Amino acid sequence: EDKVVQSPLSLVVHEGDTVTLNCSYEVTNFRSLLWYKQEKKAPTFLFMLTSSGIEKKSGRLSSILDKKELFSILNITATQTGDSAVYLCASAQGGSEKLVFGKGTKLTVNP
Amino acid sequence: SAVISQKPSRDICQRGTSLTIQCQVDSQVTMMFWYRQQPGQSLTLIATANQGSEATYESGFVIDKFPISRPNLTFSTLTVSNMSPEDSSIYLCSVVSAVLNYGYTFGSGTRLTVV
Numbered sequence: 001e002d003k004v005v006q007s008p009l010s011l012v013v014h015e016g017d018t019v020t021l022n023c024s025y026e027v028t029n030f031r032s033l034l035w036y037k038q039e040k041k042a043p044t045f046l047f048m049l050t051s052s053g054i055e056k057k058s059g060r061l062s063s064i065l066d067k068k069e070l071f072s073i074l075n076i077t078a079t080q081t082g083d084s085a086v087y088l089c090a091s092a093q094g095g096s097e098k099l100v101f102g103k104g105t106k107l108t109v110n111p
Numbered sequence: 112s113a114v115i116s117q118k119p120s121r122d123i124c125q126r127g128t129s130l131t132i133q134c135q136v137d138s139q140v141t142m143m144f145w146y147r148q149q150p151g152q153s154l155t156l157i158a159t160a161n162q163g164s165e166a167t168y169e170s171g172f173v174i175d176k177f178p179i180s181r182p183n184l185t186f187s188t189l190t191v192s193n194m195s196p197e198d199s200s201i202y203l204c205s206v207v208s209a210v211l212n213y214g215y216t217f218g219s220g221t222r223l224t225v226v
Contacts (some may be wrong), residue, residue: 034215041201043154045112048214053145088153092215097142097207099215101154 006089007100014110017066017079021105023089024071031072031094033072038086038104046087053109065091113138113206115220124194129159131190134204134223139184141208145177148201160187173181194225 007022025033032050036043047056049065049072056063060079065072076083086106092098114137121171124130134143157177158166166179181187191198204218 041222042203042217045215090154090215092162092207095195096159098144098159099205100156103153111152 002091002093002100004005004089004100004102006087006105008105009103010106010108011031012108013079013111016078017109018075019079019107021076021087021089021107022071023073023102025089025091025100026070027093029094029096031092031097034090034092034099035063035072035089036076036090036107037048038088043088044093050077077106079107081109081111083107084109112214113140113208113216115136115204115206115216116217117204117221118220119144119221122224126195126225129190129192129193130194130223131169131187131188132204135185136185136209136220140206141184141204143181143187144205144207145187145189146181146203148203150169154203157189160189160204163205184198191223194223196225197222199225 004025032048034048035046037046047063052067060077063074086104088104089102091100116135118133145157146154147152147157156169157172158168158179160166160179160181162181162184176192177192186213207215
């Protein structure tokens with residue numbers, strides 16, 4: 001059965017801290033690994049990773065994929081209260097193009 | 112990336128009634144999907160909306176409960192039928208296209224509360 005597992009499920013930090021969110025996957029016909037930020041209803045796209053070892057960066061956020069070990073991490077440096085959200089990891093299946101989501105990590109950044 | 116207009120944004124419905132959610136995409140896309148997010152849970156795929164043919168449903172979801180239409184490559188509807196409080200969820204449509212380098216875009220979501 002295809003699955004995506006995220007850890008931790010919940011995280012509380014102070015502003016300025018650095019956090020690392022984890023995502024492991026077991027998906028048939030893997031195409032890509034995606035990270036989303038969800039604050040209200042719609043997930044907001046952060047990164048799509050298809051190749052191992054290539055870090056993607058956007059401001060204070062970065063992510064990397066390890067296709068041998070079947071995991072990805074999302075790093076957020078110098079966290080701000082506006083980073084408080086649920087971070088979702090999803091794996092895309094080639095062919096069907098379906099997304100399999102993890103349960104998400106709820107990040108709370110306190111002032 | 113594609114832009115999706117999803118409506119309604121939210122609704123409160125009586126049990127036993129039905130609600131139809133619409134998604135309009137600003138470009139032709141190959142694949143459209145409908146997801147459900149129950150309170151405190153992650154996203155679960157309901158079905159793949161196929162243009163010109165019946166939708167492909169995931170295990171645990173059936174056409175009688177969640178009929179889906181996709182008359183063309185830019186539009187789809189999801190109906191939640193004979194609603195019960197357990198149907199209270201966020202419903203999201205999503206599209207992906209090879210033309211868009213397989214980037215996935217989500218609609219703004221519909222928050223449904225069944226009372």
